[in-house]
Amino acid sequence: MVDALPVIVIGAGPQGLAAAAHLTERAMPVLVLEAGATPAAAVSEWGYVRLFSDWSELIDTASARLLEPTGWRAPSARYPTGAQWVEKYLAPLAAALGERVVYNARVTGVSRRGRDRLVDAGRGDQPFTVHVQPDDGEPYRVQARAVIDASGTWSTPNPAGADGLPAMGERETADLLSYRIPDSRDRAGFEGTHTVVIGSGHSAVTAVLALARMARRDPSTTVTWALRRATAGNTFGGGDADELPARGALGIKAKEAVDAGLVSLLTGFRVERIARESDRPVLIAEDGRTLIADRAVVLTGFRPDLSFLSELRLELDPTLQAPVRVAAEVDPNVHSCGSVAATGAADLAQPEPDFYLVGAKSYGRAPTFLALTGYEQVRSVAAELAGDREAARRVELRLPDTGVCGGAGLFDASGASLGGACCAPTPQVLQIGRAPAAV
The missing domain is CATH 3.50.50.60 (FAD/NAD(P)-binding domain)
Structure with missing residues (x-):
């Protein structure tokens, strides 16, 4: 039965x-x-x-x-x-x-x-x-x-390729790529190197923060954060408006790391091809921009x-x-x-x-x-x-707000038009400065 x-x-x-x-x-x-x-x-x-x-x-x-x-x-x-x-x-x-x-x-x-x-x-x-x-x-x-x-x-992590499929050469260079958040205890593996982080979600933000702490300890450590979208948009989250304070703090600290120059932020970087230069991955965007890294961390969801x-x-x-x-x-x-x-x-x-x-x-x-x-x-x-x-x-749960209004925004938007919101003014483009901040 x-x-x-x-x-x-x-x-x-x-x-x-x-x-x-x-x-x-x-x-x-x-x-x-x-x-x-x-x-x-x-x-x-x-x-x-x-x-x-x-x-x-x-x-x-x-x-x-x-x-x-x-x-x-x-x-x-x-x-x-x-x-x-x-x-x-x-x-x-x-x-x-x-x-x-x-x-x-x-x-x-x-x-x-x-x-x-x-x-x-x-x-x-x-x-x-x-x-x-x-x-x-x-x-x-x-x-x-x-x-x-x-x-x-x-x-089943998403690939680095901007079109949802593995970038050309991504499978052949898989040994040079990581699809996991770096272990912050692995200082020897990252300090003194150039790491590129691809992605914009919470995993990418967490990775950027771990690497920024290493860069603060060792100035020879460099970090590049590559976003597919044309602007930073909602990348830094809802900040103090987030009803999960620790989640909001992630975005605040990430922005501070960028402002402090510990992390270089690139927007509109959509990976089309990955090549190998000795034991280093070379990331080539659709617009021809090139990043040569010691380590590449793919956190695209x-x-x-x-x-x-x-x-x-x-x-x-x-x-x-x-x-x-x-x-x-x-x-x-x-x-x-x-x-x-x-x-x-x-x-x-x-x-x-x-x-x-x-x-x-x-x-x-x-x-x-x-x-x-x-x-x-x-x-x-x-x-x-x-x-x-x-x-x-019966519904027994109310989920906490992220503090971010509006959708993900227009993918190619280069101005302040990042999508409407039902409960707040349209979000503005974040201006990235270089004011010092703690990480």
């Missing part, structure tokens, strides 16, 4: 584990399949990075209730690193879930039993079949009554891996590759006022019944995801799967 089968959750990251906690609290069988060898394996890869959310924004309520009988207590309200998030919360949560979490289990496909995506007849009556490839051993299949994909986007979902019927926004009702809230081209509505099961539902994309993957290519968003999503989805429609429809 299909209803007796478990709900399969793909990914043992923050949202996947939270989904399992909510399902467990509702006495529903659940199995979490994690490709890595440990809980929150992706978070562990950037464990040295400090989050801009404090502990109160990083802990799911049902997960806390599951942990409390074990003697666990929520850490104090500080801003943890990724490693601390894993050690003090995510790993204990996975341990509390016990055998419900299976590691080294990479999902390679999801479909309906005996039905490819073309077949209508009896489709909704059939269980899902989830194909799994363990690290060692033969592949196997697991049947499920529902599937929650919380696999995130960490494994992430995209969802949809390859293993090819036999499911999905309705995704053509721009963001996110569920269409979620995309309307988070599209950075048009999104206004720096705030979005919380999304639940109704927003995440797909033409394939009982299949849900949650967490960062539910935002597709949009860069604005917060842990709180995912916790509200999985709470609602678990309620829906349990038949508690009232709880599924």
